[in-house]
Amino acid sequence: MKVLGIVGSPRRGGNTDVLVGQVLAGARAHGIETEKVLLGELEIAPCRACYSCADSGRCMVEDDFHAVLEKALNSAGIVLGSPMYVGTVTAQMKAFVDRVDCSQVEMARAPTGEVRFGRRHRGRFGVVVAICDLSPLAELRHCARVMEACLRDLGANTVDEVLAQRLSDIGDVRKRPELLARAFRAGERLAATIKGNEMG
Numbered sequence: 001m002k003v004l005g006i007v008g009s010p011r012r013g014g015n016t017d018v019l020v021g022q023v024l025a026g027a028r029a030h031g032i033e034t035e036k037v038l039l040g041e042l043e044i045a046p047c048r049a050c051y052s053c054a055d056s057g058r059c060m061v062e063d064d065f066h067a068v069l070e071k072a073l074n075s076a077g078i079v080l081g082s083p084m085y086v087g088t089v090t091a092q093m094k095a096f097v098d099r100v101d102c103s104q105v106e107m108a109r110a111p112t113g114e115v116r117f118g119r120r121h122r123g124r125f126g127v128v129v130a131i132c133d134l135s136p137l138a139e140l141r142h143c144a145r146v147m148e149a150c151l152r153d154l155g156a157n158t159v160d161e162v163l164a165q166r167l168s169d170i171g172d173v174r175k176r177p178e179l180l181a182r183a184f185r186a187g188e189r190l191a192a193t194i195k196g197n198e199m200g
């Protein structure tokens with residue numbers, strides 16, 4: 001039983017990295033193994049819309065996407081975190097989100113001709129962490145929605161979201177103990193939900 005943290009910021013040690021780390025620490029405090037990957041240190045190309053995955057169920061672009069996807073599908077919990085870049089998640093996170101959406105959602109053509117989307121995965125739980133500086137909360141919520149959609153595609157119900165504003169420089173979040181505690185609690189909640197689901 002594992003929780004995987006996926007960091008969409010290109011900055012190792014940045015605010016997103018620290019807050020995703022705190023969520024993972026909260027899960028570890030309840031005996032759950034964790035792992036963290038930084039998308040900025042991997043090669044994950046954007047979706048090419050070739051739709052070959054619609055036939056094969058597998059993305060044909062050979063890069064680090066497949067390793068991260070495998071880790072996510074082998075996890076009971078997934079934490080997705082991204083700073084806001086110009087109103088949405090980072091390019092690194094968006095490339096991952098699009099590749100998951102294209103290859104992991106079942107597409108079927110109805111007799112009437114339109115394409116229907118179905119769920120391939122179920123049974124996981126997730127947390128999203130969205131960070132910005134001066135943008136309003138409504139815009140930050142948009143970032144969270146993008147990552148929640150990805151969690152749904154991965155079969156994970158979102159149990160908590162950590163929204164953090166007024167963070168800019170790389171060490172800013174370390175001066176905000178209330179945010180560190182909030183993220184830790186989100187990890188505890190994730191662990192409790194995973195464990196409750198196992199027992200039930």
Ligand SMILES: Cc1cc2nc3c(=O)[nH]c(=O)nc-3n(C[C@H](O)[C@H](O)[C@H](O)COP(=O)(O)O)c2cc1C
Pocket residue numbers: 009010011013014015016017083084085086087088131132133134135167168169170
């Ligand atoms: C290219 C770029 C675009 C950004 N766009 C926004 C934005 O639209 N709204 C905002 O509030 N902050 C914006 N920011 C600030 C980051 O969201 C903020 O610095 C965040 O704390 C960075 O997270 P990190 O430390 O995890 O990298 C932007 C930063 C960069 C580098």
